[in-house]
Amino acid sequence: SDTNPLKRAAQKVTETVRGDGDGPPEGIPGRPGSEPPSVAEPTEPREPLPPKPDQSGPDTYSPTGQATGADQARVAQAGSHLTDAQGVRRPDTDHSLKAGPRGPVLLQDHHLREKVMHFDHERIPERVVHARGAAAHGIFRSYGTAAAVTRAAFLAEDAETPVFVRFSTVLGSRGSADTVRDTRGFATKFYTSEGVFDLVGNNMPVFFIQDAIKFPDIIHAGKPHPDREIPQAQSAHDTFWDFVTLHTEATHHTLWNMSDRGIPRSYRTMEGFGVHTFRLVAADGGTTLVKFHWKPKLGVHSLVWEEAQIAGGVDPDFHRRDLADAIEAGAYPEWELGIQTFPDTPDQTFEGIDLLDPTNLVPEELAPVQPVGLLTLNRNPSNFFAETEQVAFHVGHLVPGIDITDDPLLAGRLFSYLDTQITRLGGPNFPQLPINRPHAPVNDMLRDGMHQTAVHRGTAPYRPNSLDGGCPFTAGADMSAYVETPVRVPEATKVREAPESFADHFSQPRRFWLSMTPVEREHIIGAYTFELGKCYEQAVKERALQVLANIDPELCAGVAAGLGLPAPEPTVPLADVAPSPALSQIGQTWPTDGRIIGIVTEPDGDLDGVRAVREAVLQAGMVPLVVAPTGGTLGDGDDALTVQRTFVTARSVEFDALLLAGAPGVADDAYGARDAKAGLTGGAPPAHDPRVALLLNEAFRHGKAIGAWKGAEAVLASAGVPTDAPGVIVTDSGTTALQQVTRLMGAHRVWERFMATG
Numbered sequence: 001s002d003t004n005p006l007k008r009a010a011q012k013v014t015e016t017v018r019g020d021g022d023g024p025p026e027g028i029p030g031r032p033g034s035e036p037p038s039v040a041e042p043t044e045p046r047e048p049l050p051p052k053p054d055q056s057g058p059d060t061y062s063p064t065g066q067a068t069g070a071d072q073a074r075v076a077q078a079g080s081h082l083t084d085a086q087g088v089r090r091p092d093t094d095h096s097l098k099a100g101p102r103g104p105v106l107l108q109d110h111h112l113r114e115k116v117m118h119f120d121h122e123r124i125p126e127r128v129v130h131a132r133g134a135a136a137h138g139i140f141r142s143y144g145t146a147a148a149v150t151r152a153a154f155l156a157e158d159a160e161t162p163v164f165v166r167f168s169t170v171l172g173s174r175g176s177a178d179t180v181r182d183t184r185g186f187a188t189k190f191y192t193s194e195g196v197f198d199l200v201g202n203n204m205p206v207f208f209i210q211d212a213i214k215f216p217d218i219i220h221a222g223k224p225h226p227d228r229e230i231p232q233a234q235s236a237h238d239t240f241w242d243f244v245t246l247h248t249e250a251t252h253h254t255l256w257n258m259s260d261r262g263i264p265r266s267y268r269t270m271e272g273f274g275v276h277t278f279r280l281v282a283a284d285g286g287t288t289l290v291k292f293h294w295k296p297k298l299g300v301h302s303l304v305w306e307e308a309q310i311a312g313g314v315d316p317d318f319h320r321r322d323l324a325d326a327i328e329a330g331a332y333p334e335w336e337l338g339i340q341t342f343p344d345t346p347d348q349t350f351e352g353i354d355l356l357d358p359t360n361l362v363p364e365e366l367a368p369v370q371p372v373g374l375l376t377l378n379r380n381p382s383n384f385f386a387e388t389e390q391v392a393f394h395v396g397h398l399v400p401g402i403d404i405t406d407d408p409l410l411a412g413r414l415f416s417y418l419d420t421q422i423t424r425l426g427g428p429n430f431p432q433l434p435i436n437r438p439h440a441p442v443n444d445m446l447r448d449g450m451h452q453t454a455v456h457r458g459t460a461p462y463r464p465n466s467l468d469g470g471c472p473f474t475a476g477a478d479m480s481a482y483v484e485t486p487v488r489v490p491e492a493t494k495v496r497e498a499p500e501s502f503a504d505h506f507s508q509p510r511r512f513w514l515s516m517t518p519v520e521r522e523h524i525i526g527a528y529t530f531e532l533g534k535c536y537e538q539a540v541k542e543r544a545l546q547v548l549a550n551i552d553p554e555l556c557a558g559v560a561a562g563l564g565l566p567a568p569e570p571t572v573p574l575a576d577v578a579p580s581p582a583l584s585q586i587g588q589t590w591p592t593d594g595r596i597i598g599i600v601t602e603p604d605g606d607l608d609g610v611r612a613v614r615e616a617v618l619q620a621g622m623v624p625l626v627v628a629p630t631g632g633t634l635g636d637g638d639d640a641l642t643v644q645r646t647f648v649t650a651r652s653v654e655f656d657a658l659l660l661a662g663a664p665g666v667a668d669d670a671y672g673a674r675d676a677k678a679g680l681t682g683g684a685p686p687a688h689d690p691r692v693a694l695l696l697n698e699a700f701r702h703g704k705a706i707g708a709w710k711g712a713e714a715v716l717a718s719a720g721v722p723t724d725a726p727g728v729i730v731t732d733s734g735t736t737a738l739q740q741v742t743r744l745m746g747a748h749r750v751w752e753r754f755m756a757t758g
């Protein structure tokens with residue numbers, strides 16, 4: 001209905017923001033005081049525009065009234081007129097000061113000098129890993145179900161905590177493509193009432209290495225080759241495979257990367273994992289070992305490899321755009337935070353699984369994930385640099401009730417994340433940046449340093465003191481102080497060694513493989529074949545096959561066949577492990593909220609049908625995009641339809657499903673007749689626009705639902721899409737087609753099609 005803000009917003013967005021700019025502009029959706037932009041530059045001075053609704057979400061002030069989030073009026077952009085950095089108004093910012101219009105530029109031009117100097121220093125070093133990312137603000141609402149095992153205030157019943165979440169790829173540079181095959185970062189900053197808690201996780205529950213000392217090795221191997229600096233943002237090269245096949249503890253994580261998890265459909269459809277085992281501390285001091293999980297409400301969905309590759313070229317910002325568009329349209333992404341809990345026994349194992357080994361996961365069938373709260377992302381950043389780029393996460397940012405374990409990978413991270421910010425953010429005062437500021441009162445004794453923005457008072461930044469009245473005072477655990485859990489450290493001798501239990505590198509990968517459905521296995525074989533096929537070194541390929549043989553003979557044989565190499569025999573006994581069905585992404589039905597449906601029509605197609613189907617898509621909480629040969633509008637008057645994508649700008653990867661408009665109440669060969677009239681045909685089959693054929697053909701091969709209504713059959717035929725294939729619907733009306741397509745989209749893809757087409 002019209003009163004549903006999500007649908008209204010989605011409608012606005014599809015008409016304006018997502019448009020190709022050909023329809024009449026309507027201003028920024030919902031932005032107060034925003035009138036349709038005119039083509040002329042406005043000349044009347046005005047205060048800066050207020051933020052867009054999706055950029056002004058939850059409270060960004062601390063309980064003590066400190067400004068914390070992006071309060072633009074306090075930190076930048078005030079008043080109606082241009083000034084320089086000193087607040088001096090400037091009458092002209094387009095011309096340097098010169099001795100006459102054709103004369104030399106004068107050195108005394110401070111405005112020029114300041115403007116260019118600042119520009120010269122606009123870039124900061126990118127993150128050494130996870131450089132490419134996108135983020136959003138949101139809110140975390142706790143169910144209280146974890147209150148028995150942790151005293152953390154933000155996990156108490158009904159507690160609401162503002163959050164900032166940054167998603168990322170690992171290997172690529174800041175400007176690299178979103179859809180590469182890689183692990184994704186999933187880092188959450190909780191601005192809790194007891195200080196900041198960062199959950200710095202990934203979209204995969206395991207890691208390549210068991211000890212932090214190996215991190216530079218795996219990253220050097222994964223990054224582009226140091227001589228030519230290629231390839232960018234991918235693992236399909238010799239150094240990566242050289243390392244992960246020599247260093248077999250990487251086998252499990254590598255297998256996850258080669259699975260569909262390595263190419264998510266969207267940040268909105270990824271799981272998140274804390275990876276390490278953490279320790280929760282209850283109010284009575286009791287401890288529980290725990291693994292953190294984020295479960296997306298929309299389900300876990302992936303691209304297919306060809307889609308990921310196409311998107312990397314046609315829309316390198318695919319995931320970044322998807323996240324921002326969804327939030328702007330009011331389709332707020334949601335995840336449940338869940339915990340797997342394990343008794344805190346001295347051996348720190350569960351059902352024989354070593355909980356300190358970060359290459360292990362614990363199957364959900366053995367330890368169910370218990371939901372403890374809901375995360376909703378509801379606000380886009382106002383400024384990418386200030387927020388997404390400058391946010392500084394750290395696994396050591398913990399709050400009372402959450403403690404660490406002796407996972408040796410975690411230990412190294414506790415050192416690294418502080419250290420890296422000094423290089424990246426230019427000094428030790430990065431916690432003062434608006435995005436990093438806690439929402440709890442800060443009263444530290446840290447002083448001075450580069451970029452100090454606080455004006456501290458008092459004379460005694462030390463303790464004990466009497467000159468500042470003894471301030472600040474220390475609190476005990478009863479007053480929310482962070483008290484480390486008094487865990488016993490085993491009596492031991494200093495060694496550079498891993499425990500014996502870290503030596504099993506194949507049973508967990510084998511469990512993952514056995515848990516996959518046939519389609520998922522086919523994708524994994526395809527991914528290994530692609531990546532190893534890109535390697536030059538024969539020895540690396542052969543060694544990779546040996547690793548695969550130790551996981552499973554079917555996997556090894558499939559990849560060996562693709563590489564044209566013999567499949568070796570395993571060198572270790574194949575582990576006898578039970579599958580974990582929860583690891584598969586296939587077999588459930590998911591909500592279709594926020595899914596994108598392309599409605600392809602010709603200007604003389606059934607526009608009434610297009611209108612009806614477009615409305616039905618909106619009513620279903622999804623996003624319709626009308627695709628036509630050129631931009632502008634279709635039909636006349638109030639009923640005119642805005643074209644959002646043209647045959648030039650549309651590409652199949654953007655759509656979760658396609659609907660093909662029929663001809664208005666005419667015979668099946670209407671398109672053929674029309675084409676013949678336009679002189680487009682040279683005989684049968686009719687020569688439809690090859691770009692539409694490509695659109696349909698790709699959607700078909702990528703397992704997407706395709707609906708068409710009467711009159712469109714010939715177009716399907718020219719695209720090589722059989723009308724009797726699974727997930728291809730031809731009916732009398734667009735709305736009937738949509739109903740069936742929506743049902744199919746609940747499964748994400750028409751999986752039978754992969755089995756049918758190989």
Ligand code: HDE
Pocket residue numbers: 127128129130133166167168184185186187200201202207211212213215273274275276391392393409410412413416417418420421
């Ligand atoms: Fe990170 N990692 N990491 N990492 N990591 C960084 O910190 C590091 C690891 C993860 O959106 C860096 O601020 C070491 C595991 C995410 O800003 C750096 C080791 C997991 C992000 C760093 C690991 C992660 C980072 C680079 C092995 C999943 C992006 C910039 C001991 C549980 C956070 C920065 C954001 C970022 C070091 C291993 C996740 C250099 C030394 C395991 C999501 O400090």
